[in-house]
Amino acid sequence: MDSKIVSLRSKLEIYKAGSGGGNIADCPVRDVIQGISNKWSSLLMMALAEKPYRFGELRRLVPDISQRMLTQTLHDLQRDGYVHREVFPTKPPSVEYSLTDLGRSMFGPLHQLLQWAELNHGAVRAARNAFDATET
Amino acid sequence: MDSKIVSLRSKLEIYKAGSGGGNIADCPVRDVIQGISNKWSSLLMMALAEKPYRFGELRRLVPDISQRMLTQTLHDLQRDGYVHREVFPTKPPSVEYSLTDLGRSMFGPLHQLLQWAELNHGAVRAARNAFDATET
DNA sequence: TAGTGCTGGTCTCTTTTTGAGACTCATATA
DNA sequence: TATATGAGTCTCAAAAAGAGACCAGCACTA
Numbered sequence: 275m276d277s278k279i280v281s282l283r284s285k286l287e288i289y290k291a292g293s294g295g296g297n298i299a300d301c302p303v304r305d306v307i308q309g310i311s312n313k314w315s316s317l318l319m320m321a322l323a324e325k326p327y328r329f330g331e332l333r334r335l336v337p338d339i340s341q342r343m344l345t346q347t348l349h350d351l352q353r354d355g356y357v358h359r360e361v362f363p364t365k366p367p368s369v370e371y372s373l374t375d376l377g378r379s380m381f382g383p384l385h386q387l388l389q390w391a392e393l394n395h396g397a398v399r400a401a402r403n404a405f406d407a408t409e410t
Numbered sequence: 411m412d413s414k415i416v417s418l419r420s421k422l423e424i425y426k427a428g429s430g431g432g433n434i435a436d437c438p439v440r441d442v443i444q445g446i447s448n449k450w451s452s453l454l455m456m457a458l459a460e461k462p463y464r465f466g467e468l469r470r471l472v473p474d475i476s477q478r479m480l481t482q483t484l485h486d487l488q489r490d491g492y493v494h495r496e497v498f499p500t501k502p503p504s505v506e507y508s509l510t511d512l513g514r515s516m517f518g519p520l521h522q523l524l525q526w527a528e529l530n531h532g533a534v535r536a537a538r539n540a541f542d543a544t545e546t
Numbered sequence: 547t548a549g550t551g552c553t554g555g556t557c558t559c560t561t562t563t564t565g566a567g568a569c570t571c572a573t574a575t576a
Numbered sequence: 577t578a579t580a581t582g583a584g585t586c587t588c589a590a591a592a593a594g595a596g597a598c599c600a601g602c603a604c605t606a
Contacts, residue, residue, distance in 0.1 A: 563590105
């Protein structure tokens with residue numbers, strides 16, 4: 275019986291239906307997780323965990339992200355405090371993105387998940403194939 | 411110098427621009443992570459890690475998910491092998507969802523991340539507020 | 547001196563994904 | 577007979593993502 279189970283309901287429920295207030299920020303897990311569980315965030319965190327990168331470098335490193343989503347995802351990661359953005363007065367000016375301490379702290383557990391993914395890719399693919407075979 | 415850094419590039423790049431083939435499945439991390447990094451997956455994993463739930467119970471537990479997305483997310487989690495779906499011949503029939511062994515295995519690292527989120531919610535909120543204050 | 551490329555973006559338009567909510571179907575209950 | 581139930585599906589509107597043109601200032605080249 276660990277305590278996570280006891281407090282699950284309060285972590286999930288963000289607000290009661292009906293009158294009062296209630297905001298998504300009332301659920302810490304959702305508030306934080308939804309910022310990093312989107313298509314590009316974990317990928318960019320992974321890149322920046324290696325070393326700081328400039329905008330164009332990231333774009334080349336992740337060739338199928340659009341400039342629009344790269345800008346926006348970096349902006350969101352910066353807003354949540356995971357990423358630091360620094361402009362250098364070169365001509366033309368260059369911008370470097372790096373992880374903050376908070377970003378590195380968050381990358382710890384994220385990295386565990388990424389490693390799980392790498393290790394269990396085969397099992398997931400197998401499950402998918404099995405599922406697709408029976409449902410057709 | 412750990413090995414994650416050495417192999418970062420191969421994990422990120424899914425295909426070279428230009429001719430040949432190349433598939434998203436060539437990048438294990440992306441192939442697996444994109445299945446679980448969406449708005450509802452981690453939340454449902456969290457619920458099912460507690461105990462098996464039926465469709466309607468999940469809907470009540472997560473009041474702001476639409477039936478459409480609940481159906482679809484559960485379907486995707488089942489396809490990737492994390493969730494087991496069992497139909498009971500009651501009238502009307504009821505359906506129970508539970509984690510598979512693979513699902514429980516994946517929930518290990520995911521749970522670490524969720525705990526980080528809970529613990530660092532304050533820091534993230536503070537970062538957001540600071541960011542919003544300077545940018546206006 | 548005009549043309550080209552580099553930087554890190556923004557703007558607009560189209561396509562895809564999500565959300566809201568009505569509808570189904572067979573049974574049970576009031 | 578009217579209504580509720582469980583687990584969805586279907587349709588339509590709204591939001592988000594993707595594609596790709598465009599922008600500014602400066603350096604280098606022809």
